[in-house]
Amino acid sequence: MYPGTFDYHRPQTLKEAVELLESSRGNARILAGGMSLIPMLKSRIVSIPALVDIGKIDELKKVETGKDHLIIGSMVTDHDIEESRTVGEMFPLITEVSRWIGDPQVRNRGTMGGSLCHADPSGDWGACFLALRGKALVTGPKGTRKIDSDSFFSGPFSTSMNESEILTGIEFNQIDGxxxxxxxxxxxxxxxxxxxxxxxxxxxxxxxxxxxxxxxxxxxxxxxxxxxxxxxxxxxxxxxxxxxxxxxxxxxxxxxxxxxxxxxxxxxxxxxxxxxxxxxxxxxxxxxxxxx
Ligand SMILES: Cc1cc2nc3c(=O)[nH]c(=O)nc-3n(C[C@H](O)[C@H](O)[C@H](O)COP(=O)(O)OP(=O)(O)OC[C@H]3O[C@@H](n4cnc5c(N)ncnc54)[C@H](O)[C@@H]3O)c2cc1C
CATH class of the missing domain: 3.30.390.50 (CO dehydrogenase flavoprotein, C-terminal domain)
Structure with a gap:
């Protein structure tokens, strides 16, 4: 099936993306890898007036490390997570989980960020995020905040993020011992x-x-x-x-x-x-x- 019509935006910056979400007053959705959202649009399970494609925002595609933490940008694909030596050395659990997601085609486009925001009760990343006590880094019109994994999921396919917020990255703190x-x-x-x-x-x-x-x-x-x-x-x-x-x-x-x-x-x-x-x-x- 074909999806219904929708406006398509492709912002170059995070600020622009947040402004688009805010001005849409709940009528726009972020498009990340599209592995969950596009099938839902095509089967008409959802109808969304506008999509904000964050695929051109380079700052969301980085894997960054600090002295005792790792941040996986929300647009880093499952494939890039799987291949990242940094991720594997710091958090081999993340690498192991990445290999279980769908198939190579899905992993080439799908993102950990998109999976967590989609909040599928059967998502593999959710279990990993909780076991490692990750934090969701979120930006919205009122600034940035961190959401602990324990309070991130609020029910089937829903999270504690609000509709004008964008997940920018997922932070994992090094575990001693x-x-x-x-x-x-x-x-x-x-x-x-x-x-x-x-x-x-x-x-x-x-x-x-x-x-x-x-x-x-x-x-x-x-x-x-x-x-x-x-x-x-x-x-x-x-x-x-x-x-x-x-x-x-x-x-x-x-x-x-x-x-x-x-x-x-x-x-x-x-x-x-x-x-x-x-x-x-x-x-x-x-x-x-x-x-x-
Ligand atoms: C054939 C197939 C097999 C699969 N198998 C598995 C599997 O075995 N295990 C598994 O866990 N998953 C599986 N998936 C789901 C896959 O992991 C998806 O990639 C993932 O659920 C969504 O990630 P995405 O980047 O494609 O997000 P999208 O589909 O683009 O977005 C999903 C939702 O999250 C929102 N969103 C995305 N990014 C952000 C952001 N940065 N900020 C705010 N909101 C955002 C979107 O608005 C949308 O509502 C499968 C999918 C397919 C098609």
Whole structure:
């Protein structure tokens, strides 16, 4: 199908893009990679009077590092994230997750920024963003602000950004200690959205005590969620197989999957959360040098 008609704007600067959004009074939408928005327009799930294509704004296409943090510009594609040595060295979890997004065609255009703003309950980036406690860097008519990952998603396909704001980048702060990571995704077929996805980031000290635990789940609630209760089960003490199994059980109890005809029952997904969390924790703890 063809989309309905819309005005098309291609600003050269962030300021211009914000002004366009503000003056449209809620009638314009940002176009990033278009991998979610264009199919929705073509199938007429949405009809939008104006698109603001931010593909010409170079400042949004950078990967920047500071002493203890990484910022991925909102227009950096999944492919460029996958290929970035800087990203891989600082946050290998991000690199691992990037390889699970759709297929090479999707990754060539799709962006982490677009995926987070789209807030699909099954998006892979959401789980990673939550596990690493990322921050969304947002600019609007009133200036800039940072939104913690814990308060970013506000429901299915919605975020706490307002309609005149643009996500400019995603910030990740370095995690001290010996680190390990893993992303476990179950999908029906290669390139599919997750039936269940579990992102884990762990840090342990020299004595084997867990000093950081991040567990993000996708496809098991109305938006990607952090398994905070499961994190508490392993944090602040040496990680053992018993605490891993207990943490995995808590993650499966605290999520809220729904039955769906394509990917299975809620009960099945809960079971998978337990399996994937256990696998991801074991892999992450071993990588961090922990003995379990
Ligand atoms: C065949 C196929 C397979 C896929 N498989 C997967 C998968 O396995 N896992 C997965 O997680 N995703 C998957 N996706 C989705 C893909 O990751 C999309 O790229 C992503 O959801 C949207 O990113 P985008 O850059 O294309 O954003 P767009 O489609 O351009 O935008 C999406 C939404 O976000 C808004 N937006 C975008 N950028 C900004 C910004 N900077 N500031 C404010 N608002 C913004 C737009 O207005 C729009 O509402 C798949 C998509 C396709 C077509």
């Amino acid at each position: 010996m680190n390990g990571h893993a992303y476990e995704k179950i999908e029906r077929k290669a390139g599919d959205f997750a039936t269940v996805g579990v992102a884990v980031q762990i840090s342990i000290d020299e004595k084997g005590k867990c000093t950081y635990a991040g567990i993000g789940l996708t496809s098991v609630s109305s938006s990607p969620i952090r398994a905070a209760e499961a994190e508490k089960e392993i944090l602040g003490k040496p990680v053992t197989m018993k605490s891993i199994e207990s943490s995995a059980r808590i993650a499966s109890e605290h999520c809220d999957p729904s039955d769906d005809p394509l990917r299975g029952s809620a009960e099945f997904k809960r079971y998978l959360v337990g399996i994937c969390t256990k696998r991801a924790l074991i892999r992450a703890v071993k990588e961090a040098g922990g003995v379990i």
